[in-house]
Amino acid sequence: MNYLIAVLETKQEADSASYALEKEGIPKEKTTILGEGYQSADEFGLINPNQQAKKGAKKLVYWLIPFGFAAGYAFNVLTGIQIFPGDNSLIDHITGGVLGAASGAFGAFVVGGGVGLTTGSGDALTYRNRLNEGKYIVVVKGTDSLVRQATRVLRQFEPEYIQGYEEPVNA
Numbered sequence: 767m768n769y770l771i772a773v774l775e776t777k778q779e780a781d782s783a784s785y786a787l788e789k790e791g792i793p794k795e796k797t798t799i800l801g802e803g804y805q806s807a808d809e810f811g812l813i814n815p816n817q818q819a820k821k822g823a824k825k826l827v828y829w830l831i832p833f834g835f836a837a838g839y840a841f842n843v844l845t846g847i848q849i850f851p852g853d854n855s856l857i858d859h860i861t862g863g864v865l866g867a868a869s870g871a872f873g874a875f876v877v878g879g880g881v882g883l884t885t886g887s888g889d890a891l892t893y894r895n896r897l898n899e900g901k902y903i904v905v906v907k908g909t910d911s912l913v914r915q916a917t918r919v920l921r922q923f924e925p926e927y928i929q930g931y932e933e934p935v936n937a
Contacts, residue, residue: 767907767908767909767932767933768907768908768909768910768912768913768930768931768932768933769905769906769907769913769930769931769932769933770905770906770913770916770917770920770928770929770930770931771893771903771904771905771927771928771929771930771931772903772904772920772923772925772927772928772929773893773896773901773902773903773925773926773927773928774901774902774903774904774923774925774926775901775902775926776902777801777802777803777902779902779923780799780801780804780902780903780904781799782923783904783919783920783923784797784799784904786919786920786922786923787904787906787916787919787920790915790916790919791915792906792908792912792915792916792919796906796907796908796912797904797905797906797916798810798904798905798906798907799902799903799904799905800893800897800902800903800904800905801897801900801901801902801903802900802902804902806897807893807894807897810905822878823874823875823878824874824878825878826873826874826877826878827870827871827874827875827878830870830871830873830874831867831870831871831874832867832870833870834866834867834868834869834870834871834873835863835864835866835867835870836863836866837866837870838862838863838864838865838866838867838869839859839860839862839863839866841862841866842858842859842861842862842863843859843862847862849861849862896926896927901926904920904925906920913930917930
């Protein structure tokens with residue numbers, strides 16, 4: 767399945783574009799308008815970058831915390847640093863491991879969350895920002911020939927942005 771996404775400035779332009787698409791023979795059920803008074807980004811299914819960031823951080827947490835604990839424990843064993851005064855070095859080693867695990871958790875949050883927030887959502891963040899600016903998005907979903915026909919129609923409205931996408935095939 768292919769998608770065509772066009773960003774238009776006003777509700778009137780979006781309505782006119784939808785009407786022009788219908789007039790050209792593109793079924794109304796193949797066209798969706800996003801924006802105030804229409805579907806929201808969440809209702810349409812645009813990826814929320816915050817959710818992607820949380821998923822990225824969660825994936826990293828599962829292996830960075832144990833690795834951080836092991837690294838912190840080993841570092842304390844190798845260096846012999848005394849965290850607490852006294853003869854019990856096992857407490858020092860475990861404390862080093864806990865500090866390493868905390869560093870691993872922080873790393874998962876920063877790297878997994880930060881990278882997920884900036885790259886995990888693809889173009890969805892751009893479209894969400896445009897919707898937040900009060901613009902409208904016209905989406906046409908269909909075959910390659912339908913999307914090409916819709917592209918010709920939507921170009922007449924001089925959209926701020928127009929982009930075609932091909933839905934990935936799940937293997």
